[in-house]
Amino acid sequence: MASASECEPKTPLVSAEDKEEAEKLKERANQLFKDQHYEEAVNVYSECINKDPNNAVYFANRSISYLRTECFGYALSDASSAIKCNKSYVKGYYRRAAAYMSLGKFKLALKDFEYVSKLLPNNDSAKSKYIECNKIVKQMDFARAIAGDKQKSIADTLNLDAMTIEDKYDGPVLENEKVTLEFIKDLMETYKNQKKLHRKYAYKILLDIKSYFETQPSLVHVTIPDKNKFTVCGDIHGQFYDLMNIFELNGLPSPTNPYLFNGDFVDRGSFSVECIFTLFSFKLLLPDHFFMSRGNHESSTMNQMYGFEGEVKAKYTEQMADLFTEVYNWLPLAHCLNSKVLVMHGGLFSEDNITLKDIAAIDRNKQPPAEGIMCELLWSDPQPENGRAPSKRGVGCQFGPDVTERFLKLNNLQYVIRSHEVKSKGYEVAHNGKCITVFSAPKYCDTMDNQGAFITMNGADMIPNFTSYDAVEHPDVRPMAYANALLRLMC
Missing domain, CATH: 3.60.21.10 (Metallo-dependent phosphatases)
Incomplete structure (x- = not known):
């Protein structure tokens, strides 16, 4: 499987021919993803990126393919690369939030959800994801707080x-x-x-x-x-x-x-x-x-x-x-x-x-x-x-x-x-x-x-x-x- 790479802030201009070829590759990769051939999809999305390293969509798509194969670190890197390519690309933030959540980094995921909800103030889906992630963060903070007060384990309290x-x-x-x-x-x-x-x-x-x-x-x-x-x-x-x-x-x-x-x-x-x-x-x-x-x-x-x-x-x-x-x-x-x-x-x-x-x-x-x-x-x-x-x-x-x-x-x-x-x-x-x-x-x-x-x-x-x-x-x-x-x- 190809390894994740980041989108360089300054890249050479991409020819129209390469862009067209990258789009054809994307269609093939998308079908592989739909058919649940995730590792193959990663490899083809990598070909897309080689052809056009300025396209946030390719990084975001490879990110979710990595998520499906539990390569959370690579997924996180690709989502961040998508954001570097296009700072207003909402799906990049969603992918990065998913990677953070998979790694148990809920507060970092919450920051991405919060940013998306500000980008899309009238979007109910963005708002609901922010609210749900915020609940998780609060629940975990509460659990940690009460854990410090526990004198007995659950095993000791059972009758x-x-x-x-x-x-x-x-x-x-x-x-x-x-x-x-x-x-x-x-x-x-x-x-x-x-x-x-x-x-x-x-x-x-x-x-x-x-x-x-x-x-x-x-x-x-x-x-x-x-x-x-x-x-x-x-x-x-x-x-x-x-x-x-x-x-x-x-x-x-x-x-x-x-x-x-x-x-x-x-x-x-x-x-x-x-x-x-x-x-x-x-x-x-x-x-x-x-x-x-x-x-x-x-x-x-x-x-x-x-x-x-x-x-x-x-x-x-x-x-x-x-x-x-x-x-x-x-x-x-x-x-x-x-x-x-x-x-x-x-x-x-x-x-x-x-x-x-x-x-x-x-x-x-x-x-x-x-x-x-x-x-x-x-x-x-x-x-x-x-x-x-x-x-x-x-x-x-x-x-x-x-x-x-x-x-x-x-x-x-x-x-x-x-x-x-x-x-x-x-x-x-x-x-x-x-x-x-x-x-x-x-x-x-x-x-x-x-x-x-x-x-x-x-x-x-x-x-x-x-x-x-x-x-x-x-x-x-x-x-x-x-x-x-x-x-x-x-x-």
């Missing part, structure tokens, strides 16, 4: 004994307040039939999983016996029915069929509640044979924007949404398999000399910071070129094969596995086989033409084997159904 199980409830039941395999099987069938787990059991699972994760280190070491199979899955993103397909293809988790799910369990897909309670239940049942890493979407800002918070509020309560945030803060950040393979959601670091001990020493009980090794574990991406570059997402960094090689040598590792990025076959092997991406949400958001995949290996040789699969049918509930309404309008 499960006061929650009654209604006679009409016919869903899964915890046995002696414990998760059993029978409970999980009943839970999955309940979810397949679009029914709910009772809130008392849901809260109980969250309290138990929080207590468990509090005892775990930031870096978990996993031993895989020589003859045992081990499975690593990438992003699930609320695609419950595809999660069920993984278990259909690869078997249910068990002591002889262990799994690691590598972050981004929720958001975007509209069955995130179903995914997370299934995964947490397996973790409680099989604490030594089922593992979960934190992803960048296990955070309050992402959950507020991309749907999980809204989904929990719709299916349960706001209080439960807050409890999920407390639980996510305790998720481990990485796993080391047989002291040979490091698995993290995002990637490697902006500095050399980071060791496994440094990862293990991270104080993770917090929201992901905007920089540092915790941030980079959750947000970074590989690049084909040697060296490092600013992140296309605007958070973390991009790292090349030389960076990967030095990290592996320093820590005596064979390769790394990460997730975080859509891949056409659900996986990608890069950096001379030393950096593997696995992504397990096929037909991502019902808009991408990708397969999902999972990796299996055995303890004897740790050689990765890949299984790709297509998406399965799901109920007619669109992705992002619970996402922030303003973000849906902007993207």
